[in-house]
Amino acid sequence: MENHHHNHREFSFLTSSGDFIRSNNTDPPIKEMNLFSSSPNNNQQEDQDQHVNTGLNLTCASAAVSKLENPENSETELMSTLQIELRKVQEENQNLRNVLEQITKSYSQLQAQLFIALQKQNHVDNMEANHVMESSEQKTMNDASVSDGKQACLSDHIAKDVVECSSSHSSKTFEQDLTHFRKARVSIRARSEAPMISDGCQWRKYGQKMAKGNPCPRAYYRCTMAVGCPVRKQVQRCAEDKTVLITTYEGNHNHPLPQAATAIANTTSAAAAMLLSSSSTSSTLSKDSAPFLSSFPYATISTLSSSQPFPTITLDLTNSHSLAMQENRIPLPLQHPQQLLGVNPFFFSQKLPTMALPLLQQGQRPPNSMVESVSAAISSDPNFTAALAAAISSIIGAQRGGDDNNSNNASVVPAGSPQLPLSCTTFSTN
DNA sequence: CGAGTTTGACCCGCGC
């Protein structure tokens, strides 16, 4: 029933009063905004426009100043207010840069680890094959020994790299890291009345069990978009709050993904990468060991335990704790929806579900129940979560030199995250 | 009839 609300979408941006500027058919669509662009703008007007696009109220507030034509005192006050606001925005921007830096770093580390692990495995396989050959054909062995010798040299070199790269790790912990690399899970909490979320992939239920400590059954699904796709997911309602649906993803897709499934796949990949990055450098997982996660308002970390044998990162989209965080951090009247929703303005400025707009137009201050409704609508909306992920991936893509030539592929993207090869899971809600 | 779901049986790891 509520799905048809999702059929009609439009871009929306915030003014300083909390109003929305909604694009119509005559306005050119704004597809992407880059808060991290370090390249200087040649055109000042362009610069100003970019500030409007961020939805961070800078230019909108300036416009308000010129409109009002206040006396000097008011202007001074407004200027100081704007300066304070600007500082906050710069601070936020810096935080986001730090997050991005960590994600990029994690990606590089994981890519290097994967490469090394694969080469190491190849080395073992080659050694075994060589051993078999030694006991079988003498002549073939003589021929093969030349090429194997080359491979051995290469593998020795790689093995040396392994030692150097994991100098702070024993080989055992390195193997454990590899196990976690394969088994890392991303758990997403979202409020949803639906029994199961649809996330752009096709799933087949293959089991259901009653889990200990939870009256609600846990359902097991496997991806059926391709034969042999190893991706699994578990769906279970939260024992404490049955309106919260917990979806846990594990594994990497071995097939192209529909565009709708790609966006959150990148997000969960990034989350898994962050988790694995922190777990590879620290035996215990905490926000202290992964300080960049403190900037991610949704993320909480599960530590390794007997009940959770694999490292799991939880992306909490239920917003309850985020609300508290935001209210503590920004003791201003709740005039910006992103404050109400506990959403980073960077994410919020991308795109919003149309269904949420009527509730927040004209600078209304929504009542608490409305806040809950809107936050639930947003956290359960596929386009919002998709926009969130798209924002992350676009920034990562830009950081990597804009070499992503797949962006023009309309409906299908290659298997595996283009940014992070580790985990290509998907998520959105009905 | 094929695809998806249900559900009891089974497997496996872990702690005692």
Next chain:
DNA sequence: GCGCGGGTCAAACTCG
């Protein structure tokens, strides 16, 4: 070795 719990299998069942 045994029991427990998580996860998977597969036959039976349902549905379009």
